[in-house]
Amino acid sequence: MARITAGKHASKKDVITHKAALLFRTRGFAVASMRELAEMLGVEAPSLYNHIGSKSELLQNICFSTANEFTLQLDEVENDTEAPAAKRIEQIIRFHIRMMLEKFDEVYVANHEWKYLPDPYLGNFLNQRRAYEKRLTGIIEEGIRKKELRPLNAYIAVLTILSAVRGLEFWHRGNREVPAAVLESNMTDHLLKGLIK
Amino acid sequence: MARITAGKHASKKDVITHKAALLFRTRGFAVASMRELAEMLGVEAPSLYNHIGSKSELLQNICFSTANEFTLQLDEVENDTEAPAAKRIEQIIRFHIRMMLEKFDEVYVANHEWKYLPDPYLGNFLNQRRAYEKRLTGIIEEGIRKKELRPLNAYIAVLTILSAVRGLEFWHRGNREVPAAVLESNMTDHLLKGLIK
DNA sequence: CCTACCGATCGGTAGG
DNA sequence: CCTACCGATCGGTAGG
Numbered sequence: 537m538a539r540i541t542a543g544k545h546a547s548k549k550d551v552i553t554h555k556a557a558l559l560f561r562t563r564g565f566a567v568a569s570m571r572e573l574a575e576m577l578g579v580e581a582p583s584l585y586n587h588i589g590s591k592s593e594l595l596q597n598i599c600f601s602t603a604n605e606f607t608l609q610l611d612e613v614e615n616d617t618e619a620p621a622a623k624r625i626e627q628i629i630r631f632h633i634r635m636m637l638e639k640f641d642e643v644y645v646a647n648h649e650w651k652y653l654p655d656p657y658l659g660n661f662l663n664q665r666r667a668y669e670k671r672l673t674g675i676i677e678e679g680i681r682k683k684e685l686r687p688l689n690a691y692i693a694v695l696t697i698l699s700a701v702r703g704l705e706f707w708h709r710g711n712r713e714v715p716a717a718v719l720e721s722n723m724t725d726h727l728l729k730g731l732i733k
Numbered sequence: 734m735a736r737i738t739a740g741k742h743a744s745k746k747d748v749i750t751h752k753a754a755l756l757f758r759t760r761g762f763a764v765a766s767m768r769e770l771a772e773m774l775g776v777e778a779p780s781l782y783n784h785i786g787s788k789s790e791l792l793q794n795i796c797f798s799t800a801n802e803f804t805l806q807l808d809e810v811e812n813d814t815e816a817p818a819a820k821r822i823e824q825i826i827r828f829h830i831r832m833m834l835e836k837f838d839e840v841y842v843a844n845h846e847w848k849y850l851p852d853p854y855l856g857n858f859l860n861q862r863r864a865y866e867k868r869l870t871g872i873i874e875e876g877i878r879k880k881e882l883r884p885l886n887a888y889i890a891v892l893t894i895l896s897a898v899r900g901l902e903f904w905h906r907g908n909r910e911v912p913a914a915v916l917e918s919n920m921t922d923h924l925l926k927g928l929i930k
Numbered sequence: 931c932c933t934a935c936c937g938a939t940c941g942g943t944a945g946g
Numbered sequence: 947c948c949t950a951c952c953g954a955t956c957g958g959t960a961g962g
Contacts, residue, residue, distance in 0.1 A: 564848060566763035570957065582958075583931050591957065648845065651761060686926075691911060692904075692919040699900020700893045707892060714888060722889040729883075730927035767941065779942075780947050788941065 549587045552577065556594040557641035565595055565649040592654050595645070599653060602646040603664050605635065610671055621679025622732055625697070628672065629727060632701040633720045644705055669694055676731075685731050697727050746784045749774065753791040754838035762792055762846040789851050792842070796850060799843040800861050802832065807868055818876025819929055822894070823921060825869065829898040830917045841902055866891055873928070882928055894924050 546554070555576050559568045570591055574581040588594060609631045613624050635643055650661050672694045679685035700723065707719065743751070752773050756765045767788055771778040785791060806828045810821050832840050847858050869891045876882035897920065904916065 564761070564763055566761055567849070569955080571955090580932060582933085582960095585958070586931075652764070688923060689911060689915065689919045692916055693923060695900050695904060696897045696920055696923050699903070700897040702900065703892050703896020706896070707889075714886060718886065719889055722886045723893055726885060726890060726893050726927040728927075730923040730925075766939080768939090777948060779944095779949085782942070783947075 553597050557598050557645050561641045561644045565652045596657050598642050599646045599650050602642045621684050629724050636704040750794050754795050754842050758838045758841045762849045793854050796843045796847050799839045818881050826921050833901040
């Protein structure tokens with residue numbers, strides 16, 4: 537069971553960044569104003585600039601710290617060379633689902649608002665995401681070679697899995713009758729059953 | 734094979750709306766300016782207002798005409814009462830995939846920018862989408878009752894399917910080596926295999 | 931942490 | 947279809 541680190545010793549900058557994630561998710565980065573963010577924190581807008589550099593720096597921090605969490609978890613899974621491919625994919629699916637439920641605002645912003653990243657960062661972010669997808673594809677391809685998985689197109693399988701998991705954002709605001717554990721096992725099951733021989 | 738209607742006899746308003754879909758997708762609704770849209774069409778910004786009412790009216794037209802296409806297709810599928818549940822779900826999956834590939838800008842905007850709809854329309858849009866998901870859930874529940882499908886949580890299955898299909902937006906800008914037909918059959922297969930007994 | 935304020939950009943209108 | 951233009955809002959700085 538992978539741990540998801542919770543923020544402790546939150547600095548003022550951390551507090552601002554966390555509230556910004558909430559604001560950027562609900563309003564959208566482009567529409568969200570620093571005046572709104574300031575109001576959420578009980579200060580005037582110019583005061584924010586004692587702790588942060590700019591509005592877009594907030595977006596960068598949210599997007600990259602989230603991306604890094606996913607990359608770190610993938611490192612761990614890849615180092616577990618004993619596990620069969622299906623088991624490793626399952627770990628990743630479960631981690632995605634749990635991140636979606638526990639760090640909803642940050643994951644949502646990283647998924648939806650990255651396009652507003654300024655120029656060098658935008659490219660870095662997309663490269664990092666592409667690399668992540670490539671590594672997932674590699675795990676599935678290995679599983680197919682070893683006859684552990686059905687001989688499907690690995691790239692499309694990755695696309696299918698990542699997108700399905702991302703769709704949990706709709707669950708968050710909708711049907712709350714389904715408990716998180718049921719959701720995690722059902723969705724993992726559905727996606728794996730389509731993968732395994 | 735469901736048909737997807739192509740725009741003929743395009744009025745000036747249709748041309749503006751179609752270009753707006755492209756602009757809103759690439760730049761985001763909030764950041765896209767009417768001056769940019771005008772430039773794409775070779776006119777000055779105020780001239781647009783001879784054909785359209787407002788920027789947000791453009792968004793409304795894109796979101797609702799897209800939503801209506803999906804609803805109409807669902808009507809058709811539901812009327813085909815002979816077909817088993819898996820067959821009906823397959824038809825819907827394939828329609829989603831094809832819409833994603835053929836009307837990419839419009840579907841993308843309806844999926845991502847609906848939150849900028851002004852107040853009465855925002856609620857209508859969300860209601861329409863919720864009703865659509867409910868009807869899909871109903872088809873799957875029926876399939877489970879008739880023992881045609883595995884006894885999974887129908888709501889989560891709908892979430893999984895709709896989200897996976899939506900993820901094709903990443904394919905559009907990425908890996909073009911996979912032909913559309915392969916993509917459609919692979920993804921449909923993956924999702925159905927997880928559903929069928 | 932605040933008040934005061936700047937330059938830029940926006941959606942949209944007036945008037946022809 | 948255009949030019950000219952308005953009121954509002956924005957990110958961010960100066961200066962304390």
